[in-house]
Amino acid sequence: MAHKLAQRAMIDxxxxxxxxxxTYLKDVAVGELxxxxxxxKAVVLxxxxxxxxxxxxxxDNHPSEERQFYLGKHRWGNKTExxxxxx
Numbered sequence: 001m002a003h004k005l006a007q008r009a010m011i012d013x014x015x016x017x018x019x020x021x022x023t024y025l026k027d028v029a030v031g032e033l034x035x036x037x038x039x040x041k042a043v044v045l046x047x048x049x050x051x052x053x054x055x056x057x058x059x060d061n062h063p064s065e066e067r068q069f070y071l072g073k074h075r076w077g078n079k080t081e082x083x084x085x086x087x
Contacts, residue, residue: 018081025052026078034082038062040070041085051075 018024028034028044034054035041039061042054052075059070 016079022081022083024078025054025076025080025082028082028084033085035085036080036082042074042076045073047078049078051077052080 022037025034025044026047030044030046032044033041034044039059040056041058042056045053045055047053053073054076055073056071059067062070
């Protein structure tokens with residue numbers, strides 16, 4: 001019974017969608033300014049198959065002693081939920 005259930009689960013996979021008002025980072029055009037739920041603002045630099053390079057410009061929601069870690073160039077997963085600023 002468990003084997004049959006596992007086989008069905010592999011065939012009938014759930015469809016994942018970003019939260020309402022957000023989009024996946026992989027669907028954002030290069031050069032767009034984006035905002036995350038945690039308050040980071042970044043510019044999308046490039047996309048690859050599994051990750052995207054971003055330049056984080058603003059991390060005001062994080063403590064001042066940790067802010068330097070968040071600023072600069074980073075790689076975020078393509079399934080990161082972001083809002084495009086200006087839309």
